[in-house]
Amino acid sequence: MSEPERSIAHLDAKHFDVLVIGGGIVGAGIARDASQRGLSVALVDQYDLAFGTSSRSSRLLHGGIRYLGQGRLGLVREASREKKRVADLVPHLVEPMPFLFPTFRDGRWPRWQLAVGVKLYDLLCGGTNFGPSCTLSQQEMRTRLPSLTSPELTGGVRYYDAQTHDARLVIDNLRAAARDGTTVSNYAQFTGATRDGNGWRSTVLDTVTNTEFEIRSAVIVNSAGPWSDRIPGSGTKLRPTKGVHLVVQRERLPVPDAVVMMRGKRILFAIPWGERTYLGTTDTDYDGPLETPDCTDKDVAYVLDVVNRYFCDAGLAGDDVLSAWSGLRPLVAKRGGNPSDISRKHEIRMKEVNWWDTTGGKLTTYRLMAEQAVDKLMRHAGLSGATCRSGSTELCEGLPTDRISSVYPPPVTQAAVQHYCRHEWVRHVDDIMTRRTSWRHYVDDPDATAGTVAGWMADEFGWDEGKKEQEIQEYKAAGLTGR
Numbered sequence: 001m002s003e004p005e006r007s008i009a010h011l012d013a014k015h016f017d018v019l020v021i022g023g024g025i026v027g028a029g030i031a032r033d034a035s036q037r038g039l040s041v042a043l044v045d046q047y048d049l050a051f052g053t054s055s056r057s058s059r060l061l062h063g064g065i066r067y068l069g070q071g072r073l074g075l076v077r078e079a080s081r082e083k084k085r086v087a088d089l090v091p092h093l094v095e096p097m098p099f100l101f102p103t104f105r106d107g108r109w110p111r112w113q114l115a116v117g118v119k120l121y122d123l124l125c126g127g128t129n130f131g132p133s134c135t136l137s138q139q140e141m142r143t144r145l146p147s148l149t150s151p152e153l154t155g156g157v158r159y160y161d162a163q164t165h166d167a168r169l170v171i172d173n174l175r176a177a178a179r180d181g182t183t184v185s186n187y188a189q190f191t192g193a194t195r196d197g198n199g200w201r202s203t204v205l206d207t208v209t210n211t212e213f214e215i216r217s218a219v220i221v222n223s224a225g226p227w228s229d230r231i232p233g234s235g236t237k238l239r240p241t242k243g244v245h246l247v248v249q250r251e252r253l254p255v256p257d258a259v260v261m262m263r264g265k266r267i268l269f270a271i272p273w274g275e276r277t278y279l280g281t282t283d284t285d286y287d288g289p290l291e292t293p294d295c296t297d298k299d300v301a302y303v304l305d306v307v308n309r310y311f312c313d314a315g316l317a318g319d320d321v322l323s324a325w326s327g328l329r330p331l332v333a334k335r336g337g338n339p340s341d342i343s344r345k346h347e348i349r350m351k352e353v354n355w356w357d358t359t360g361g362k363l364t365t366y367r368l369m370a371e372q373a374v375d376k377l378m379r380h381a382g383l384s385g386a387t388c389r390s391g392s393t394e395l396c397e398g399l400p401t402d403r404i405s406s407v408y409p410p411p412v413t414q415a416a417v418q419h420y421c422r423h424e425w426v427r428h429v430d431d432i433m434t435r436r437t438s439w440r441h442y443v444d445d446p447d448a449t450a451g452t453v454a455g456w457m458a459d460e461f462g463w464d465e466g467k468k469e470q471e472i473q474e475y476k477a478a479g480l481t482g483r
């Protein structure tokens, strides 16, 4: 594998078929699909790859059980089929996961209704879900979840979705794209574009050297997620909503399967993750800084309150929260209404000739969204290339994944850090601790691990003691905005 470039100077004045703005899952999926078809592609991200929402999700590949209740069967079918397809093509990043959905007397969804719903859920998956759903009696639910002590419990259902590692899905799509020729640059901010015939001349700022370069391309794709309506030239309007997740010791909430909890119309999850359980999420309108959506005491209290009502003996408190992440849903703006009711359907729009805005959508459906976007941009720009193959070829064929990329964080080793430094565009300690591995949210002493990682990175990059210490401090400061 060739080493990624550490500067974007080599891009200056080069011409590409497609320039992708944003290295989240949407941009990564598009770059991968386009390069697999033979197009020349450059992708830039202003921060690290997967810095935005795509490292701050619930990490589920799901059909969206709650959309069933809203009658959005088409959306559920589309996502259900894609979740299975991603499992086939990216097996190292997909763990099938059973979900327990308890029901209560006078609850919003009675057991019989959910029982019908989960059977429909299996069918919408093409009849090939990760496992068959079933209905559980009160006793069966208590056997699986003894800590669910409410006398109102009537039983529930058990159904399947899957767990992934969101940021790894992004990085592995970009590794595949780079293998097929895409030029990937992080810490490279798109600052504007002017017309160049039917194509574009874009300016990109290398934020490490503070130098501006020009990139020419036939097409621009704006995949900047929550930032996409702030991109100069964008035609989108967003209404971002915030969702937080809290990480606790697995033994403080030892759920055998994921558990679905309801508060009003909202659904929250307790999701087992190796030695940890994570809890979430909230869904509230947000108008603060996009880089650092916070996890407030109110957010923590809300999530813990829902969990403690279900698991009365758990008594989870703020001290139990080991870490947290907070992400923004890049939802397409519609006036008024409840954030949970805004459509999750993705949109791919040409604002003007050969400028495409991609918005909305989910981690689960990224591949389909990319296929649709590349089909459209090729047709309108008259670019010739192969038909889409992302739905039938393994993502990481020929790329190493063992002890590097998985749903659970890999063991902390120098070999893994060397790999990230040499082959995955890493520049900072936080890039490894948070997005390449999730060690920040998983290991017992993240600060000590960050020190070890900084030492190994110093060996790779030739950092002196001062730079190493600065990196550790920046890693810690980045965590303050999470928790």
Ligand SMILES: Cc1cc2nc3c(=O)[nH]c(=O)nc-3n(C[C@H](O)[C@H](O)[C@H](O)COP(=O)(O)OP(=O)(O)OC[C@H]3O[C@@H](n4cnc5c(N)ncnc54)[C@H](O)[C@@H]3O)c2cc1C
Residues within 6 Å of the ligand: 021, 022, 023, 024, 025, 026, 027, 044, 045, 046, 047, 048, 049, 050, 051, 052, 053, 054, 055, 056, 057, 058, 059, 060, 061, 062, 188, 189, 190, 191, 223, 224, 225, 226, 227, 228, 231, 241, 242, 243, 244, 281, 326, 327, 328, 329, 330, 360, 361, 362, 363, 364, 365
């Ligand atoms: C709390 C929460 C939970 C979720 N859970 C799930 C789930 O379980 N399953 C699921 O399927 N979906 C889930 N989603 C939805 C999913 O995570 C998002 O739809 C998806 O990650 C959005 O990806 P994106 O590429 O559009 O945006 P992002 O990941 O935010 O990527 C956009 C990128 O653009 C870059 N950028 C911005 N401006 C510029 C610029 N000027 N120049 C260069 N780069 C720029 C940013 O740095 C960023 O890295 C969840 C979302 C949230 C918020």
